[in-house]
Amino acid sequence: MTIEALTRLQFAVTTLYHYLFVPLSISLALFTAILQTAHVRRVARGGDDTYGRLSLLVGKLLMTTFAVGVVTGLVQEFQFGLSWSAFARFYGDVFGPTLAIEGMLAFFLEATFLGLWWFGRDRLPALVHLATIWVVAIGTAISAFVILAGNSFMQNPVAYTVDATTGRARLGSFFDLLTNELNLAAFPHTYAGALMAGGALVMAVGVWHLLRGQYARGSAEFTAFRTLSRFGAWFTLVSGAAVSLSGDTLGKVITQVQPMKMAAAEALYRTTSGAPFSIFSYAPVGQDDPTFSLEVPGFLSFLAKGSFTAKVLGLKDLQDAYSAQFGPGDYTPWVPVAFWSFRLMIGVGMFAALVALVHLWVTRKARVLDPDPRLAQGLLWSVGLLPLLPLFANSFGWIFTETARQPWLVFGLFKTADGVSPGLTTAEVAASLVAFTLVYGALAYVWVKLAVRLVRKGLPEMPAPAAQEAGEADDEFAPSY
Amino acid sequence: MTSWLDLPVFWYCVTVLAWVLFFVLEGFDFGVGFLGPLLGRTEAERGAAVRTVGPVWDGNEVWLVAAIGVTFAAFPDWYAALLSGAYLPMIAILLLLAVRGVAIEFRGKHDTARWRNGCDAFLAASSLLLAGTWGAVLGVLASGLALGPDGEVHGSGLTRSLAPLFGPWAVLGGFAGVLLATVHGATFLSLRTTGVLRARARHLTVATAPVLVVIALAVFIAAGHAVVAAGAALAALAAVAAWRRAEVLAFAATTTAVAGTVVAVFTAHLGEGSWVLLRSTLSPAGDVTLRAAAASDGALHLITAAGLVILPGVIAYQAWSYVVFRRRVATGFPAARRRVRVSR
Numbered sequence: 001m002t003i004e005a006l007t008r009l010q011f012a013v014t015t016l017y018h019y020l021f022v023p024l025s026i027s028l029a030l031f032t033a034i035l036q037t038a039h040v041r042r043v044a045r046g047g048d049d050t051y052g053r054l055s056l057l058v059g060k061l062l063m064t065t066f067a068v069g070v071v072t073g074l075v076q077e078f079q080f081g082l083s084w085s086a087f088a089r090f091y092g093d094v095f096g097p098t099l100a101i102e103g104m105l106a107f108f109l110e111a112t113f114l115g116l117w118w119f120g121r122d123r124l125p126a127l128v129h130l131a132t133i134w135v136v137a138i139g140t141a142i143s144a145f146v147i148l149a150g151n152s153f154m155q156n157p158v159a160y161t162v163d164a165t166t167g168r169a170r171l172g173s174f175f176d177l178l179t180n181e182l183n184l185a186a187f188p189h190t191y192a193g194a195l196m197a198g199g200a201l202v203m204a205v206g207v208w209h210l211l212r213g214q215y216a217r218g219s220a221e222f223t224a225f226r227t228l229s230r231f232g233a234w235f236t237l238v239s240g241a242a243v244s245l246s247g248d249t250l251g252k253v254i255t256q257v258q259p260m261k262m263a264a265a266e267a268l269y270r271t272t273s274g275a276p277f278s279i280f281s282y283a284p285v286g287q288d289d290p291t292f293s294l295e296v297p298g299f300l301s302f303l304a305k306g307s308f309t310a311k312v313l314g315l316k317d318l319q320d321a322y323s324a325q326f327g328p329g330d331y332t333p334w335v336p337v338a339f340w341s342f343r344l345m346i347g348v349g350m351f352a353a354l355v356a357l358v359h360l361w362v363t364r365k366a367r368v369l370d371p372d373p374r375l376a377q378g379l380l381w382s383v384g385l386l387p388l389l390p391l392f393a394n395s396f397g398w399i400f401t402e403t404a405r406q407p408w409l410v411f412g413l414f415k416t417a418d419g420v421s422p423g424l425t426t427a428e429v430a431a432s433l434v435a436f437t438l439v440y441g442a443l444a445y446v447w448v449k450l451a452v453r454l455v456r457k458g459l460p461e462m463p464a465p466a467a468q469e470a471g472e473a474d475d476e477f478a479p480s481y
Numbered sequence: 482m483t484s485w486l487d488l489p490v491f492w493y494c495v496t497v498l499a500w501v502l503f504f505v506l507e508g509f510d511f512g513v514g515f516l517g518p519l520l521g522r523t524e525a526e527r528g529a530a531v532r533t534v535g536p537v538w539d540g541n542e543v544w545l546v547a548a549i550g551v552t553f554a555a556f557p558d559w560y561a562a563l564l565s566g567a568y569l570p571m572i573a574i575l576l577l578l579a580v581r582g583v584a585i586e587f588r589g590k591h592d593t594a595r596w597r598n599g600c601d602a603f604l605a606a607s608s609l610l611l612a613g614t615w616g617a618v619l620g621v622l623a624s625g626l627a628l629g630p631d632g633e634v635h636g637s638g639l640t641r642s643l644a645p646l647f648g649p650w651a652v653l654g655g656f657a658g659v660l661l662a663t664v665h666g667a668t669f670l671s672l673r674t675t676g677v678l679r680a681r682a683r684h685l686t687v688a689t690a691p692v693l694v695v696i697a698l699a700v701f702i703a704a705g706h707a708v709v710a711a712g713a714a715l716a717a718l719a720a721v722a723a724w725r726r727a728e729v730l731a732f733a734a735t736t737t738a739v740a741g742t743v744v745a746v747f748t749a750h751l752g753e754g755s756w757v758l759l760r761s762t763l764s765p766a767g768d769v770t771l772r773a774a775a776a777s778d779g780a781l782h783l784i785t786a787a788g789l790v791i792l793p794g795v796i797a798y799q800a801w802s803y804v805v806f807r808r809r810v811a812t813g814f815p816a817a818r819r820r821v822r823v824s825r
Contacts, residue, residue, distance in 0.1 A: 067582055074542075074545065074578060077549055077553075081553065081565060085565035085632075088553065089561050092557020092560065092776060093557060093776045096776060099553055100551050100553065103550040104791045108543050112795075115536040116802050119806060123806070170777045170779060170780075171779050171783065421565035424565060425639070427637075427639050428641060431569065435576055439579060443583055446583065
């Protein structure tokens with residue numbers, strides 16, 4: 001393997017792994033905040049603490065997930081200097097401030113207020129404590145928006161000039177960078193995708209407990225898990241719809257700014273008017289035209305341009321146009337990866353939304369899950385797969401968006417091959433890739449084990465408010481500062 | 482420069498400040514990480530030690546995000562040379578930070594002694610290695626990297642970025658890093674706990690700070706830096722203060738010692754040539770200098786505006802979080818929680 005390929009593989013591994021935890025953190029923070037708000041409202045009206053206990057359970061999952069997200073996110077921030085220093089020098093003026101502002105603006109908020117939320121339950125007034133988790137939820141959204149602006153620049157460079165003497169990018173307006181039309185389309189899509197991931201996770205937690213059947217119908221636990229499953233299902237379904245709508249918008253923007261990417265997604269080799277969308281297609285290696293395909297006529301043109309008869313540019317014409325514009329070279333991305341990751345993203349994601357819809361239908365009004373005991377055993381096992389669906393859809397989305405932009409690191413400006421740290425050796429990348437794989441693998445194993453234990457334990461009790469006083473009675477009035 | 486403020490110089494100060502805050506704050510986190518399991522003889526005592534940093538370690542670690550982000554934003558070439566030049570040590574640090582963060586967060590999420598002991602073992606090992614590795618990297622940075630004219634370290638195989646770790650600067654730095662984390666962490670523990678843990682931590686400061694004094698004096702005699710002499714004086718002050726049970730003063734002394742060490746490393750070659758941020762051990766052509774490495778005026782103006790709005794807020798709410806968790810952590814589990822467990 002060349003050093004470029006190894007370095008790309010390392011970036012892919014670390015980024016995809018990080019992005020398993022990011023969408024869950026984003027959505028679980030929001031869910032915890034919503035559930036705790038419901039709890040505060042209910043308690044104020046003299047109700048029980050079901051929502052509080054649910055928020056505690058979701059919050060524990062959040063804490064566990066966030067920890068892995070933080071430590072793998074740190075790797076992302078270092079990676080541009082570690083393995084892609086030539087790129088960091090070229091692009092530092094644009095991406096450096098973006099990363100710095102994300103850190104100062106959002107990441108500090110998330111980390112500090114999550115600590116305040118978790119440990120501050122007994123030390124802060126109820127409403128201030130509630131505000132801390134909302135700050136975390138808002139922080140995660142800001143984080144996503146700013147970082148996506150950095151990524152959107154790489155897909156569709158805006159708000160920059162290239163310095164004539166140094167040949168490096170120089171940042172123009174940061175506001176223009178943030179409001180890159182691609183970012184405005186990508187953020188809703190990514191955020192909704194994140195909510196789907198968390199929605200499917202909490203839905204699975206609820207459904208699993210209901211199917212296990214250890215809680216009597218009507219008990220506080222039973223009601224709570226029914227609420228949680230429907231809460232998660234609603235989020236999966238509604239954000240699934242939002243993902244589709246925003247995906248449609250995003251597709252049209254991509255067709256405009258990166259036509260090659262959409263052509264690769266459809267394996268459309270020749271420029272076509274009224275281009276069909278193929279649901280499935282097979283072409284032998286080396287052959288462009290499929291020997292078999294299942295197509296929806298005109299639908300690709302509709303997806304790309306909003307009209308069933310519009311002309312969509314094909315890979316061959318784009319390759320010729322780019323060769324003329326940027327000089328000789330191969331500007332066509334790896335088509336099978338683009339084609340299949342695009343379909344898997346849509347298919348897997350929409351399947352999750354369908355499962356949520358079925359669940360909402362089955363448990364409509366006061367109905368409860370009460371399957372045949374033999375069926376329940378099988379379902380119990382399959383529930384574990386449910387949270388993976390949107391997570392994988394997210395991953396396929398990123399695989400699509402990042403591989404189908406090759407050979408560019410910054411589209412039209414800077415090639416991936418030119419970005420690798422000039423001094424880096426193959427042995428170093430191989431060693432670090434092995435180390436990342438081992439440590440990340442171990443972290444995944446521990447995370448899953450812990451998450452499963454947390455879920456199995458059922459609904460946590462609300463902590464007794466007196467716990468803190470008792471714990472510090474020893475030396476209660478001795479301030480340490 | 483027409484501006485009333487010299488932006489590259491200003492951002493150089495901010496960058497060093499971010500690194501100082503990271504090492505001061507995480508310095509005691511590292512110390513607590515490996516001292517907790519050492520000083521805490523019972524599971525309850527170990528839990529209390531971890532709880533002194535539990536609410537704040539994450540916020541502390543974000544100063545690394547800020548430091549590296551600001552380095553990238555204000556001095557892209559410095560960021561690129563520093564990270565690619567110290568590639569494998571930095572990867573090691575990142576992986577150790579991953580293990581440590583997860584060990585702290587996961588420790589209290591499951592309720593068996595075996596789980597907690599496992600987390601403690603990973604926490605202690607990773608914290609100790611972090612203090613040592615960061616110390617070694619800072620030692621190497623103080624002496625410089627083998628940067629070529631393109632700002633990169635060239636070499637072959639794993640030795641390209643690992644070789645400097647086997648030099649005298651790295652060994653000295655690693656040793657100093659562990660010692661500083663020990664003294665700083667022990668002082669923090671004695672400030673934040675009660676009872677037996679507090680006493681043991683205080684004794685540890687009294688016992689280890691003099692070792693730091695001796696090493697700092699030896700380096701002072703060998704190399705003659707005034708900063709190192711000041712470090713020796715601060716370590717001595719910390720020992721005396723801890724012995725006199727003036728914990729706040731002792732902590733102030735160790736904080737200043739850590740801050741001073743970091744400032745010394747980052748400014749080691751500032752006086753040379755045209756303000757050298759990162760010295761090349763090969764030739765001055767490879768030096769990363771302040772002016773050449775600085776980002777464009779536009780980028781610096783942007784982060785100045787953003788920083789002026791955001792950073793005071795960050796410092797305010799972080800300070801507030803320290804106020805919220807200002808009470809000492811009692812050794813042992815809260816009585817009420819114990820009752821709940823028994824009744825289950």
